[in-house]
Amino acid sequence: MIDPFGRTVSYLRVSVTDRCDxxxxxxxxxxxxxxxxxxxxxxxxxxxxxxAFIRQGVRKLRLTGGEPLVRRNIMWLIRNLGRQVERGxxxxxxxxxxxxxxxxxxxxxxxxxxxxINVSLDTLDERKFAAITRWGRLGQVMDGIAAxxxxxxxxxxxxxxxxxxxxxxxxxxxxWCGAEGHDLxxxxxxxxxxxxxxxxxxxYLPLSQVRGRLAERWTLTESDHRTGGPARYVTVGETGGRLxxxxxxxxxxxxxxxxxxxxxTGTLYMCLGQEDAADLRASLRASESDEPLDAAIQAAxxxxxxxxxxxxxxxxxxxxVPRHMSVTGG
Ligand code: SAM
Numbered sequence: 001m002i003d004p005f006g007r008t009v010s011y012l013r014v015s016v017t018d019r020c021d022x023x024x025x026x027x028x029x030x031x032x033x034x035x036x037x038x039x040x041x042x043x044x045x046x047x048x049x050x051x052a053f054i055r056q057g058v059r060k061l062r063l064t065g066g067e068p069l070v071r072r073n074i075m076w077l078i079r080n081l082g083r084q085v086e087r088g089x090x091x092x093x094x095x096x097x098x099x100x101x102x103x104x105x106x107x108x109x110x111x112x113x114x115x116x117i118n119v120s121l122d123t124l125d126e127r128k129f130a131a132i133t134r135w136g137r138l139g140q141v142m143d144g145i146a147a148x149x150x151x152x153x154x155x156x157x158x159x160x161x162x163x164x165x166x167x168x169x170x171x172x173x174x175x176w177c178g179a180e181g182h183d184l185x186x187x188x189x190x191x192x193x194x195x196x197x198x199x200x201x202x203x204y205l206p207l208s209q210v211r212g213r214l215a216e217r218w219t220l221t222e223s224d225h226r227t228g229g230p231a232r233y234v235t236v237g238e239t240g241g242r243l244x245x246x247x248x249x250x251x252x253x254x255x256x257x258x259x260x261x262x263x264x265t266g267t268l269y270m271c272l273g274q275e276d277a278a279d280l281r282a283s284l285r286a287s288e289s290d291e292p293l294d295a296a297i298q299a300a301x302x303x304x305x306x307x308x309x310x311x312x313x314x315x316x317x318x319x320x321v322p323r324h325m326s327v328t329g330g
Contacts, residue, residue: 001056001057001058001297001298001301002301003270003304004302004303004304005304007256007304008258009058009258009260009301010057011058011059011229011258011260012053012259012260012262013061013062013063013064013260014046014049014061014062014261014264015064015261015262015264015326016043016046016063016065016066016068016074016077016264017040017066017067017070017264018065018066018263018264018324018326019065019067019070019326020065020070020098020326021067021070021101022100022133022135023133024120024122024132024133025131025132025134026132026160026162027193027195028195029193029196030134035264039265040264041284043076045266045281045284047077048290049280050081051084052294053262053297054084054089054090055290056294056297060090060091061081061092061093062095062118063078063093063096064095064096065096065326066264067097067098069095075108078093078109081112082114086113092116092228093113094115094116094118096117096118096158097117097118098120099121099140099141099142100137102117102119102147103144103146103147107147109148109151109153110151110153114153116153116154116155116156117156118155118157119156121141121157121158121159122165123138123165123166125138125169128166132166145180145182149181149182154183155181155183156183157184157185159173159184159185159186159187160188161188161205161210162205163205167205170186170210170214171214174236174239174241175239178236178238178240178241181241183244184241184244185243185246186207186210186243187207187246188206188249189204190321190325191320192319192321192325192328193319193321193327194319194322195319204249206249207245207250208247211234211245214243218239219238220235221234225242229246230246230256231246232247232253248272248273248308252307257304260301262280263327265281266280266284267280268280269328270301270303270304271305272308272321272328275323276305278299278300280296280297283296
């Protein structure tokens, strides 16, 4: 699949549910309205859609959400997709999770062929964790991460940089990840979905500043490591660990974009930061043949936009993109 700007699309992110057991303050409002169950694709339909993308050249697939591990019977889908890795049809099957269910699923994930996971963790402080996630408990996530490590999963911790919330802890996070052998990536907060008030503007912290501050304490060396995602990496001399920065606001990384995102209702977003989308559910349900679906995917890729244009400042009111991250999947 090649888009109008000559970029090969080989990476599909699938939000398998919009529901989550946390309510992170920068991600969701506390009183979120979730999709009615009837609008959500069955796991069989999601499997068929993923396979259509694999047929058309997707080599890397990430399951996300909402929280992917709270979707009932999700291991069925993960096992099926894992078989595509075994057959050589996919290079990698991975997932992004808040870690709350990892203690239960870590061994099953490894058995299904998952090798690497991203775990979102914004703080190592129990009280702050409860405040950020509203409903989460740090201990449960730390147990999950420990179980994942024991099971042999490679772990990357994703931390959203939040001014006045976790910015006093970045050194500690670098040290902890280094000691545990986890990669760490910082992410800029993106203006996606209504969360009430000017909260995001108050939380926004440019990663250029974060990197500058970290460089005072740690020896950071540019690395050409890539995982197929948007992060740019350095290595931390003191720990030997890898540290990534995802900077959708201070440095837009669209020129190398290889991704599209599918929601749990079968809507395909060709860009995280744009509203244009293709309804693949209609094509999926229109026929048992995969031809209409394949054609709809091709037509969507032909409309992939050049890039996003997120802005966070006092002159812009409301989110740049109305849908929440939990809809499109981070
Ligand atoms: N529940 C899973 C998790 O916690 O990783 C997967 C979905 S969550 C939406 C994926 C990632 O998006 C998380 O790392 C979360 O911190 C991040 N995220 C959510 N809203 C965001 C925003 N407005 N800006 C930046 N990152 C955001």
